[in-house]
Every structure is written in structure tokens, then in C-alpha cells.
Amino acid sequence: xxxxxxFKNMFGSKERSVLGIDIGTxxxxxxxxxKKKGRxxxxxxxxxxxxxxxxxxxxxxxxxxxxxxxxxxxxxxxESNTSTQSVGLSIPFRxxxxxLIEMPALSEKxxxxxxxxxARKYIPVPISExxxxxxxxxxxxxxxxxxxxKDEKASDAFKKKTDVLVVSIHNEILSNxxxxxxxxxxxxxxxxxxxxxxxxxxxxQEANPIMVFDMGASGTKIYIVEHGVIKISHIxxxxxxxxxxxxxxxxxxxxxxxxxxxxxxxxxKEEDQKAIEEIIALTVDYIFSEAxxxxxxxxxxxxxxxxxxxxxxxxxxxxxLLEMAKKAFETEVEYxxxxxxxxxxxxLANALKMTGLEFAVAIGIALRKLQEVE
Numbered sequence: 001x002x003x004x005x006x007f008k009n010m011f012g013s014k015e016r017s018v019l020g021i022d023i024g025t026x027x028x029x030x031x032x033x034x035k036k037k038g039r040x041x042x043x044x045x046x047x048x049x050x051x052x053x054x055x056x057x058x059x060x061x062x063x064x065x066x067x068x069x070x071x072x073x074x075x076x077x078x079e080s081n082t083s084t085q086s087v088g089l090s091i092p093f094r095x096x097x098x099x100l101i102e103m104p105a106l107s108e109k110x111x112x113x114x115x116x117x118x119a120r121k122y123i124p125v126p127i128s129e130x131x132x133x134x135x136x137x138x139x140x141x142x143x144x145x146x147x148x149x150k151d152e153k154a155s156d157a158f159k160k161k162t163d164v165l166v167v168s169i170h171n172e173i174l175s176n177x178x179x180x181x182x183x184x185x186x187x188x189x190x191x192x193x194x195x196x197x198x199x200x201x202x203x204x205q206e207a208n209p210i211m212v213f214d215m216g217a218s219g220t221k222i223y224i225v226e227h228g229v230i231k232i233s234h235i236x237x238x239x240x241x242x243x244x245x246x247x248x249x250x251x252x253x254x255x256x257x258x259x260x261x262x263x264x265x266x267x268x269k270e271e272d273q274k275a276i277e278e279i280i281a282l283t284v285d286y287i288f289s290e291a292x293x294x295x296x297x298x299x300x301x302x303x304x305x306x307x308x309x310x311x312x313x314x315x316x317x318x319x320x321l322l323e324m325a326k327k328a329f330e331t332e333v334e335y336x337x338x339x340x341x342x343x344x345x346x347x348l349a350n351a352l353k354m355t356g357l358e359f360a361v362a363i364g365i366a367l368r369k370l371q372e373v374e
Contacts, residue, residue, distance in 0.1 A: 016373060017043060017084040020366030021073070022194065022359075023180070024092065025061035026050055026217035026241065027314070028073055031362040032082050033342060035370055041343045045359060046080030048072055057255045060241055061218035066176045070183045077184075085187045088369040089177060090194040090361050093221050097123060097130075097168045098193070098233050100137070105162045111136070119166050130168040137163040137229050165230070167193060189372060195223050195233055197364030198312060201338035203228070208307030209298070212336070213291060213325070214360070215315035217241045220287050222294045224306060232298050236290045240315025242283045250279040265319045277320055284321065288328035295329065305331075312336035314358040338363040 022029040027050055032043040053072050054062040064072070099122045103111060115134050120127055139162075174191065181188040195212075203210055203225055214221040220236040240262075248258035261268070265276055295306055309329055311322065316335070325333045338360040339352045356363075 017086070018366055018369035018373060019082055019084050019087040019186075020197070020362040020364065020369060021087055021089045022197070022361040022365065023069060023073070023089065024050075024216055024361075025063075025219075026059060027358075028069070028076050029359050029362040030076055030080055030082060031359055031366045032080070032084060033363075033366040033370055035373065036343070039343045040341060040367060040370055042339070042345075044080050044082060045362070046076055046082075047358065048076040048079070057259065059217060059244060059259050060255070061239075066179045067183070069180055073180065073184050085185060086369065086373070087181075087186045087188050088190050088192060088365040089181065089188055090197050090365050091169060091173065091177065091191050093194050093233070094219065094235055095169060095173045096193045098195070098230070099166045100231060101164055101166055102161050103164045105160050108136075111164065115164065115166060119168065122166070123168055125170065129172075130170050131174055132166065132168050134164050134166045137165055169193075189369070192365060192368065194361045195221060195230060197362075197368070198338075198360040199223060199225050199228075199230065199364070200367055201341060201360045201364035202310050202312060202336040206307075209302075209304055211291075211295060211298075211306050211309045213309055213311050213313075213316070215239055215287070215311075215313040217315065220291070220313070220315070222291050224294070224298050226302075226304070231302065232294060234290075234294045236287055238283060238287050240313075240318070243280050243315070243318065246279050246283050247276065262318065280318065280320070281324070284324055285328075288325065292328060308332045308334065310334060310336045312338070312357050312360045317354050317357050336360055341367065 017032055017034045020031045027047050029047045031045045033040045034043050035041070049058040050062045050064060050072055051058045051060045053068050054064055056062060101118060103114065103118065106114070116127055116132060119132060123130060177191055198214060199212060202212060205228060209224055209226040212223040212225065216239045218241060219239045222234040222236065223230050224232040244255060244258045244262055247261055248255050251258065261276060265273055268276065299305055309325065309331060311325060311333065322333065322335065335357060337353060337356055339356040342363060344352055
């Protein structure tokens with residue numbers, strides 16, 4: 001099975017333009033791409049805040065009904081001038097369960113029989129209530145075993161085991177997304193958990209493990225990727241809206257004022273900037289500490305050092321966070337650039353470097369969708 005092949009349906013004739021849709025907690029993002037001379041070309045993109053659809057403020061996380069999401073999505077598609085109904089959609093990481101489990105090196109048929117039984121240990125609801133997908137993680141041909149000097153017995157044991165990435169999504173979530181697609185008059189050929197989409201957009205084939213640090217409104221997702229495979233994933237229940245709340249509380253100002261201050265910190269006086277940065281640090285230090293724990297646990301488990309950390313997500317564009325991340329992790333840290341895999345107008349190049357931080361998931365979805373129409 002291929003990761004993300006949930007709820008698969010193929011519709012009619014293939015179109016050359018495709019749409020990637022990322023439905024988050026605070027906004028929806030769309031990216032429309034087209035294949036031209038072997039390159040993915042950006043046709044249009046857009047974002048709409050979900051707060052106003054729930055009588056909340058822009059930047060606040062929501063829990064909208066499928067019908068309200070359809071309303072917001074239709075508004076966004078109209079405003080973005082999209083021209084295709086051929087789409088793929090992301091499913092939020094927090095709506096899924098992902099486990100890397102060790103299994104005997106059996107045939108695919110045998111694994112298909114055993115995995116649902118083994119998965120019961122990791123899934124907190126009846127197995128009949130979820131849709132399972134799984135993928136055998138290949139061992140890189142060029143990668144040596146952890147200790148080539150281990151005796152032959154250990155080597156044989158290694159060969160007889162295999163890692164399997166098991167993902168599950170509650171059937172109710174899939175049903176809701178199906179309703180969103182149907183009521184939006186879209187043709188969706190797949191749903192994909194967002195972490196697979198973002199890593200496709202952000203990471204090339206690199207030998208050293210990489211950590212993706214994705215800060216959204218309601219949470220921060222951590223993925224550690226090795227040889228293209230997500231080995232560890234984790235969610236921290238704090239994000240950019242918690243930074244806004246800290247500013248609102250610390251300065252005794254409204255949410256709107258705090259959000260404005262956060263987004264325009266560069267325009268403040270130097271002494272005011274320092275005061276705001278100290279307030280921001282109260283939230284960010286906690287998030288970085290949690291992420292560091294994930295990093296350390298990975299390095300202990302796999303005895304490998306993470307070579308680079310990629311920052312992405314709308315919340316990470318906050319002034320000063322890159323420098324804070326470099327100090328917290330003491331390793332190479334850089335902003336992600338998902339638009340680097342897409343041909344874009346030259347006049348948008350600078351703007352998209354920071355805008356792209358919010359669109360990694362939508363771009364990753366659209367890139368996968370493009371592969372279908374080749």
C-alpha cells in the first residue's frame with residue numbers, strides 16, 4: 001500500500017492543472033499548479049482565515065462543521081481564481097495516528113493479515129472504526145547496519161525484522177472530508193496526512209536525518225525524516241495563537257491588538273521590541289524544549305545525529321524565531337522553501353520565500369497530484 005491512499009477515487013479524464021488544498025485549524029490554503037516542460041508551474045495560490053466563519057478573530061484556531069468549511073473553501077476558490085476541480089486534500093496530523101512498528105520480515109499477504117491485529121495495541125478505538133494504511137520501510141541499500149562488527153547472530157536478527165509505518169484515520173474524519181469534497185463540487189483522487197505532504201515539498205533526497213519543525217496556529221508538528229521516511233512524529237499543543245495570547249495577557253491588550261503587534265514587531269521602537277520578544281520567549285522556549293526532547297530521543301534510539309532542522313508553518317515567520325531556534329537546537333537551522341520546487345514569476349520570488357512557509361502542505365499535495373496527470 002502507498003502512504004496516504006485513503007478514500008481513493010479516480011474521476012473522469014485527467015486535467016493538466018491540479019489543486020492542492022490544506023484545511024488547517026485557522027485557515028485554508030490552496031495552490032494550483034500546472035506541468036510545463038517537465039516543471040511544476042504556479043498558476044495561482046491563496047489563503048483564507050477561518051476565524052471569522054466561527055465568530056472568532058483572524059489567527060485563532062477553529063473547529064468548524066463540514067458545511068462551514070465548504071463555505072470558506074468556496075469563497076477561497078473564487079477569490080483565488082482557481083480553474084480546476086482536480087484536487088488532493090490534506091488531513092490534519094492531529095486527526096490521524098501514525099506508528100512505526102517492528103514486524104517479522106514476511107510476505108505482503110502475511111503482513112496484511114497481521115498488521116490489523118498488531119495495530120490494536122496502538123489505536124485507542126475499535127479497529128472497525130478506523131481506516132488503516134501501511135507501508136514497509138525499505139532499508140537503504142547503501143546504509144550499513146548500526147554496528148558492522150556485531151556478530152553474525154545479530155546480523156541475522158536484523159535481516160529477519162522489518163519496520164512498518166502504520167497510519168490510521170477515524171472513519172468519521174474521512175466521511176467529513178468526503179462531504180467537503182462533494183459539497184464543494186471537487187474531484188478528489190486522494191486524501192493525505194499533512195506530514196507526508198510537507199516533507200515532499202520541503203525535503204530532497206538527503207543522506208542525513210532532517211527534522212521538520214512546523215508551527216501552526218494551535219500546535220507545532222515535529223517530523224524526523226531519514227532517507228525519505230518519517231521515523232518519528234510528534235505534536236506539541238502550542239502554536240502561534242499561544243504567542244498572541246501571551247502578548248495579549250502580558251500587555252493587557254485585546255487579541256486583535258496583540259496579533260497586530262506580533263505581525264508588526266519590526267515597526268516598534270527597539271526597547272518595545274525587546275519587551276515583546278521576552279513575552280514571546282515564554283511560549284517559544286516551551287515549544288523548543290519539547291522539540292529538543294523529540295530530537296534527543298531520536299538520536300538515542302537510532303544513534304544518529306540530525307544534520308539539519310527545517311522551519312515551516314505560518315507561525316514560524318515571527319521575527320527572531322530563526323535566531324532563537326539556532327540557539328535552542330545548536331545545529332544547522334533554516335527556513336523551508338517549498339516554492340523552490342515550483343516555477344514562479346520572478347517578481348514574486350522574494351515575497352514567496354516567507355509566504356511559502358505557510359504553503360508547504362498545499363504545495364506537497366499539488367506536487368503529488370501532478371504526478372497523477374503525467
